[in-house]
Amino acid sequence: MAGFKSTSSYIASRDLEVAVNAAVALQRPLLVKGEPGTGKTVLAHEVARSLGYPLVEWHIKSTTKAQQGLYEYDAVSRLRDGQLGDARVHDIGNYIVRGKMWDAFEADRPQVLLIDEIDKADIEFPNDLLLELDRMQFFVYETRKTVVAKHRPVVIITSNNEKELPDAFLRRCFFHYIRFPDRETMERIVQSHFPDIKQELAREALNVFFQVRGVAELKKKPATSELLDWLKLLMIEDLPPEVLRSQDPKTAIPPLYGALLKNEQDVHLFERLAFLSRQRQR
Amino acid sequence: MLAQFIYALRGAGIPASITEYLTLLQGMKEGVADYSVDDFYHLSRATLVKDERHLDRFDRVFGEVFKGLELPEGGEDGDLSRQLPEEWLRKLAEKLLTDEEKAMIEAAGGFEALMEKLKERLAEQKGRHQGGSKWIGTAGTSPFGAHGYNPEGVRIGQEESRHRRAVKVWDKREFRDLDDSIEIGTRNIKLALRRLRRFARQGAATELDLPDTIRSTANNAGSLDLKMVPERHNTVKVLLFLDIGGSMDDHVRISAELFSACRAEFKHLEHFYFHNCPYERLWTDNRRRRESEVPTLEVLRKYGPDFKAIFVGDASMSPYEVIQPGGSVEHWNEESGAAWMQRITGHFRRSAWLNPMPQAAWDRTHSTGLLLQLMEKRMFPLTLGGIEAMTRELSR
Numbered sequence: 040m041a042g043f044k045s046t047s048s049y050i051a052s053r054d055l056e057v058a059v060n061a062a063v064a065l066q067r068p069l070l071v072k073g074e075p076g077t078g079k080t081v082l083a084h085e086v087a088r089s090l091g092y093p094l095v096e097w098h099i100k101s102t103t104k105a106q107q108g109l110y111e112y113d114a115v116s117r118l119r120d121g122q123l124g125d126a127r128v129h130d131i132g133n134y135i136v137r138g139k140m141w142d143a144f145e146a147d148r149p150q151v152l153l154i155d156e157i158d159k160a161d162i163e164f165p166n167d168l169l170l171e172l173d174r175m176q177f178f179v180y181e182t183r184k185t186v187v188a189k190h191r192p193v194v195i196i197t198s199n200n201e202k203e204l205p206d207a208f209l210r211r212c213f214f215h216y217i218r219f220p221d222r223e224t225m226e227r228i229v230q231s232h233f234p235d236i237k238q239e240l241a242r243e244a245l246n247v248f249f250q251v252r253g254v255a256e257l258k259k260k261p262a263t264s265e266l267l268d269w270l271k272l273l274m275i276e277d278l279p280p281e282v283l284r285s286q287d288p289k290t291a292i293p294p295l296y297g298a299l300l301k302n303e304q305d306v307h308l309f310e311r312l313a314f315l316s317r318q319r320q321r
Numbered sequence: 322m323l324a325q326f327i328y329a330l331r332g333a334g335i336p337a338s339i340t341e342y343l344t345l346l347q348g349m350k351e352g353v354a355d356y357s358v359d360d361f362y363h364l365s366r367a368t369l370v371k372d373e374r375h376l377d378r379f380d381r382v383f384g385e386v387f388k389g390l391e392l393p394e395g396g397e398d399g400d401l402s403r404q405l406p407e408e409w410l411r412k413l414a415e416k417l418l419t420d421e422e423k424a425m426i427e428a429a430g431g432f433e434a435l436m437e438k439l440k441e442r443l444a445e446q447k448g449r450h451q452g453g454s455k456w457i458g459t460a461g462t463s464p465f466g467a468h469g470y471n472p473e474g475v476r477i478g479q480e481e482s483r484h485r486r487a488v489k490v491w492d493k494r495e496f497r498d499l500d501d502s503i504e505i506g507t508r509n510i511k512l513a514l515r516r517l518r519r520f521a522r523q524g525a526a527t528e529l530d531l532p533d534t535i536r537s538t539a540n541n542a543g544s545l546d547l548k549m550v551p552e553r554h555n556t557v558k559v560l561l562f563l564d565i566g567g568s569m570d571d572h573v574r575i576s577a578e579l580f581s582a583c584r585a586e587f588k589h590l591e592h593f594y595f596h597n598c599p600y601e602r603l604w605t606d607n608r609r610r611r612e613s614e615v616p617t618l619e620v621l622r623k624y625g626p627d628f629k630a631i632f633v634g635d636a637s638m639s640p641y642e643v644i645q646p647g648g649s650v651e652h653w654n655e656e657s658g659a660a661w662m663q664r665i666t667g668h669f670r671r672s673a674w675l676n677p678m679p680q681a682a683w684d685r686t687h688s689t690g691l692l693l694q695l696m697e698k699r700m701f702p703l704t705l706g707g708i709e710a711m712t713r714e715l716s717r
Contacts, residue, residue, distance in 0.1 A: 057353065057363035064351040065344060072373060114535045122543065200373075209371035210340050216373040 049078070049085040050220075050227045058215040059086055068154075068172050068194035070209070073217030076262030079197040082217075083153035086195060090151065095192070097139035098155045105167030108140040108154075109177050109186075131181050140171060141186055149190035158201040165208040173211055220263065222249060232267055236274060243283035244270055247293045251300070254312060261299040269298035326386045330369060333382045337369040344368050358387075374705070557716075558589035560624055560669070564634030565594045565607050589628070593620065597638040598658030598692075599665060600649055617661060621668045629715045630665060630672035636689040636700070637678065643691045662695045672696070673711045677703040 042060040045051045051059070059082075062069035071079045087094035097108055113134045120128040127133045137145075143152040157165060171177045175188035196212065198204065220228060222245065229241050248266050251257075261269075272295045273283075282294055293299065300306050323345070330337045345368040348354065354361040362383060370379045533548035540546075593603035593615065603620060606613040641648035643658045666672045674692060676683065680702040683689045693700045699714055701707035 053359065054363040054366065057360050058367035061348045061351075061353045061364055061367055064353050065348055067344065069367075070371070114532075118535065118538070118543075204371075206336065206371075210338055212371065213344075213367040214371045215367055216376060 043086055043089050048231055050231055055215055058213050062213045063193050066191040068196050068212045070196045070212040070214045072198050072200055074219055074262050076264035077217045078263060080155055083195040087151035092149050092151045094151045095139055095143045096153045099157055099160045101159050103160045105164050108138040110138050110141055111136045112181050135181060143192040144186055144188035150192040152192040152194045154196045157196050158198040162202055166205050169207055239280040243280045247283050257305050258302045265299050272298050329382050329386050333378045335375045335378055341369050558628045560628045560630045561592040562632045563594050596651060598642050599661050600654045626668055626670045628669055630669040632674040635678050636676055636692040637686045638688045640687045643688050659695055671715045673714055674700040675703050676700055
């Protein structure tokens with residue numbers, strides 16, 4: 040079976056590969072959870088690329104309704120057209136606006152459908168999509184037509200765990216929890232993103248990064264995406280690796296820390312820790 | 322075999338259902354797992370576990386169930402597997418080792434050394450022998466598979482064998498931190514407390530209801546008829562009673578975390594402090610205790626029964642502090658703590674007690690039992706699981 044594999048730009052662990060392949064083979068949605076910044080959304084892009092399918096993205100907000108993914112009935116413009124005496128008004132089909140899922144269902148070739156951050160929506164949101172995701176079809180009340188998927192899309196759903204998802208919904212999905220990568224994997228990830236990074240710089244930067252992550256009380260621990268941003272900055276600034284290695288008290292806080300620490304409390308905390316370690320060294 | 326696995330999972334509190342079981346079977350039929358134990362582990366995990374808090378439990382059950390293959394309990398099969406290996410190993414030794422090697426072993430020290438040598442041999446052999454992990458699928462129908470695997474993979478294969486490597490994946494138990502029965506951090510608390518939020522429409526009409534407006538306008542033959550709906554807002558009101566001082570000092574940090582999590586979560590949140598057990602006076606600022614004291618009766622008057630009362634305390638004190646008038650360690654109380662607890666829990670329709678002590682230790686203190694009784698069993702450990710149970714209780 041031609042399956043999903045790690046690519047040069049995305050390092051997937053074996054368990055993730057199995058989960059993706061299972062979801063593709065059995066045509067069921069894959070629910071991906073994990074710390075922010077561990078590559079949940081990027082996964083969908085990579086799956087689409089490796090399968091050679093187009094990607095349909097549906098980003099969920101707190102106000103998104105399940106219906107919007109299917110279709111919307113634009114009653115206001117119909118009302119306006121009706122009052123202006125437009126001929127279009129007689130066909131209700133003119134006022135049906137297709138949603139992302141409809142697009143994915145009607146396409147001539149299989150698609151990858153990304154439902155991003157499903158936990159942002161109302162708690163009932165996943166329940167409203169049960170049948171649609173299960174049978175890959177839905178009914179348009181206004182036109183009395185049923186839209187059935189020509190090819191069942193590969194559905195990838197991401198969640199940041201802000202809300203509990205209903206059991207009935209979970210039962211229909213495969214589930215994968217993206218663990219924070221260990222050092223070895225992280226090295227591969229860095230390598231795949233910055234193939235021409237200086238080895239020494241990468242090593243020192245990773246040392247600093249895992250040290251920062253090791254601080255238990257951080258409010259928001261930096262994740263893969265922060266590391267990659269930070270490395271990019273380091274490379275643009277062309278800092279010598281020695282700067283990262285230096286135990287000089289004045290530079291105990293990593294250079295360009297803004298990319299790693301996103302919270303002023305965390306910065307304060309880190310400064311305090313740096314201060315303490317300085318005291319100890321004396 | 323697999324059904325037994327599902328039951329073991331359910332027994333461990335992982336809600337695996339028939340649908341998921343069928344999906345797993347289907348997935349194996351489609352060849353997703355491809356006869357590798359590692360992949361089977363990954364596939365079954367993706368299929369059966371839907372919550373990262375259960376991953377650790379899953380790893381443990383997986384380890385137990387499939388370790389069970391090693392030594393099945395009772396029955397012919399079990400007896401065989403206990404008898405076979407040694408004999409089988411001797412035979413294998415004869416087959417694999419050259420005469421020269423055997424002579425060497427004899428010289429070196431007999432059976433023990435022979436076994437050592439054999440281990441190495443088998444480890445080598447393992448690398449080339451691909452079908453070895455097929456035992457999952459065939460589940461012991463082939464004696465060579467089941468028993469053959471057993472000494473190789475588990476007893477002898479040691480580091481190099483595929484099976485050992487696979488075992489490590491779940492034996493590492495990397496998801497232990499995500500189990501919900503352990504202590505919590507601020508983010509986890511927020512997550513659990515969100516359950517408390519209940520959106521309800523009440524209050525003044527503030528928002529334009531577009532669908533209803535259109536419907537009414539259509540009914541009115543096109544003349545505009547505006548309709549309004551009440552704005553959604555969080556209606557959960559919470560009163561927090563925090564135990565402070567004395568035995569609670571250990572738990573002040575965790576209580577503070579809970580407290581800061583609550584702050585952001587509710588529109589109506591009031592907090593009061595007490596020491597060990599609430600009596601006739603509470604206070605709102607621990608640093609200025611004398612000035613900020615409020616009579617408990619006034620609190621009950623001010624906040625209606627629709628507030629949800631949450632006590633946070635370790636409930637560890639002398640039993641007299643609960644049942645005896647004048648039992649308080651700090652002042653003379655006219656009425657017992659129990660009377661005040663009954664008054665407070667009687668006033669609020671929903672109340673619960675969060676206890677930072679591990680649940681297993683509750684039995685050891687008499688006062689915890691007393692308060693558990695006073696709370697009619699609505700005492701929950703201060704873990705993510707406990708908070709979830711509490712919020713479910715409070716929002717019923």
